[in-house]
Amino acid sequence: MAITWKGVFPALTTKFTAADELDLTLFSRNLDAQLEAGVEGIILGGSLGEASVITTEEKATLVKHAVKQIAGRVPVVINIAEGATREALRQATLAEEWGASGLMLLPPMRYKSDARETVEYFRTIARSTSLPIMLYNNPVDYKTEITLDMFEELSAEKNIEAVKESTRDVTNVIRMQNRFGDRFKILCGVDTLTLEELVTGADGLVAGLVCAFPVETVKLYKLIKAGKIQEALPLYRWFMPLLELDIHPKLVQYIKLAETRAGIGSEYVRAPRLTLVGEERERILKVIDHAIATRP
Template sequence: MNWKGVFPAVTTKFHEDGSLDMDLFFKNIDFQLESGVHGIILGGTLGESSVLSQEEKITLTKETVDYVAGKVPVILNIAEGATQDALFWAAKAKELGASGLMILPPMRYSADAREVVAYFKAVANSTDLPIMIYNNPVDYKTLVTIDMFAELADCTNIQAIKESTRDISNVTRMINRFGDRYQMLCGVDTLAMEELLMGAVGWVAGLVCAFPKETVTIFNLVNEGKIEEAREIYRWFLPLLELDIHPKLVQYIKLAEYHCGIGSEYVRAPRLTLVGEERERIEKIIKDGIAKRPNL
């Protein structure tokens, strides 16, 4: 598994009546692939996994794997409250042809360090799929510490970390402790260029759903050492990237997809589409960004 590159955490597309809109979903996937992304992540926060049925998740995974047809890896996110459910999805991902897994610590129950490590090990030992641990204590209230990663190091298929602690120096701490044992990917859009400069090899991105070309260009420029060129695009991008660090990131990013012509703003309850002053404010950020899009 090559974890280097831009991995969109794609949104799930719905019709107005709430049913899956696979045609629009694949329109967006086409645009991602044409823009040069390096993988696709299904079932994350942006994918509204918590409001999808088991059957819908299976459909989404199978059809995406078939549609992408090996052009890039397809990664399934696992965010479950029960270890047995996580094990089910690890096995199902393998069965459906997914290339790897992204895994959050146990949901809802606030597990301690011993329990979190046991949870990750149980999943890792049940499959040969490569795994990326999603470390996001800000939103999900569980910090996977460096000492916990030391305990997980003997699970060879735990290969990567989606670094979302919002502490840039954590990239350096991890590299100092483990060298290249774990591949570090930035999971916070507003810190992406900074973490890439500090040694992250990838970017699990949100606004890429609406602006894939710009996201991939920044990544490529940083890797080519063209820092000034990357910085110019990143400064333009930052007001849009800040939409990724809000509790309504799903609504905000889906509205951006809609204005870019590669998505719709339909979400599933309890989320609701934006109205009033909030909608006007977010639309202004999106429209200003589109109007000032850099010439790539």
């Protein structure tokens, strides 16, 4: 399936049972809510999906289950975040076998590759697969920046089509467009910059709080892209305390708690993560419950 790389792409959480197994029933309930809200693609196995602690077998189960449930309505993108090029290549091959529509690709994990190594890593994987690829540019969390010069080198790889823009520098959207025009589609990857990056020309967003609030996320996207900024601003102001849950090291626990309160998720996480307790849990619940009580 071709991917247009626009609209809202939820970075879905991975649902677990109390026994630490995949909860496909709850996963399906959340996926239905996303599709009904009008998302234009989904991403599995990302940071929010607890990529570092799910197995290859679990990824296969999630992708195949999603592909079957979605039945061609939107593309299914699987994240690749590996330390070795060899393993990333294996994951790319498996993704095609599982029926994924595309890949989201991070720089090498654990080892901080330099520019030459990072470009070669991306180029090698791109040339190994027919799947379209979105690069994930997040130097804040992953310490490797994909610079404009690196994108210049990678522009020759036709299936590298998009970037998840998470540099936290809104002006990078403008810089990308000034240099490359529409060669690369740009998806905002930081929830708290949704309006700013969409206004400056981003094509869509890879969102986190959409996992709990899909209707509001899609509505915000549509208002902004329609140029209805004055209508979008009250919704964005209401949303902001929730969106800030996406930029914390415990974003998984915070967003899973929000999903739970919204009725489309659970708090179960996989160790070494632990569910929230005490003052921290009460503080995050206060933010979530206030938003639910005052939702537009």
